[in-house]
Amino acid sequence: MNASVELVEAQIWASGLNVEERNRAARGMTVRVYERGSYICHRGDRLNAWTGVVTGLVKMSSISHSGKPMTFAGLGHGGWFGEGSVLKDEPRQYDIVALRETRLAMMNRPTFMWLYENSVAFNHFLLRQLNERLGQFIATVEHDRMLAPKARVARNLSWLFNPVLYPKQERSVEITQDELALLSGVSRALTNRALAELQQEGLLLIEHGCIRVTDVAKLMRYED
């Protein structure tokens, strides 16, 4: 099915687009639903669409040559990914798996390229997005060595939120501690303890299968 203009307007990158650009975006987008645990694409697939999470949660991961699974990033509501593969017309570098039932908006390559070549606002968004990604990547490498498990859990959790999209103070993710542990590269037991401590500090509330964050800003900058 074709995406509605309303759906387009709900995305952060649509704020600076004019009417023609928005209509064009809507026409070039489709919405698909993925069951929990299903693969959106495998490493090496040529998925030629720019993809956004409408509802649900997605993880990017791969399996090392030794057979160990490695998760790189999680993407929540409002997150978009795949611009690198679409721009370069390359196969995907990672597996992408739905952690929950997830509704994805997919923009086909011709539409993406048209926006890329015609919309200044769209380019501004892309530039900012790539920049934030780079920052996150560098931070991940740093934290891998420098930060305690608790801080890693805190930051990985904060990255599941799109700060631009949620102006409110209270946000929640449907994610199990098991899944968060995979994202953070910390054992589930440590993740469990870290969450309990963070709750004591008043940064979040633990619910079953769900975490309600009350202070994203502190989580993002969390250090020991």
Add this chain to the structure above:
DNA sequence: TCATTAAATTGTT
């Protein structure tokens, strides 16, 4: 609507 059961998730060791 309630009770029973299975499955998922959490908390601990």
Add this chain to the structure above:
DNA sequence: AACAATTTAATGA
């Protein structure tokens, strides 16, 4: 990694 405790979801009376 294993275990028990807890919560949810599913089923059927």
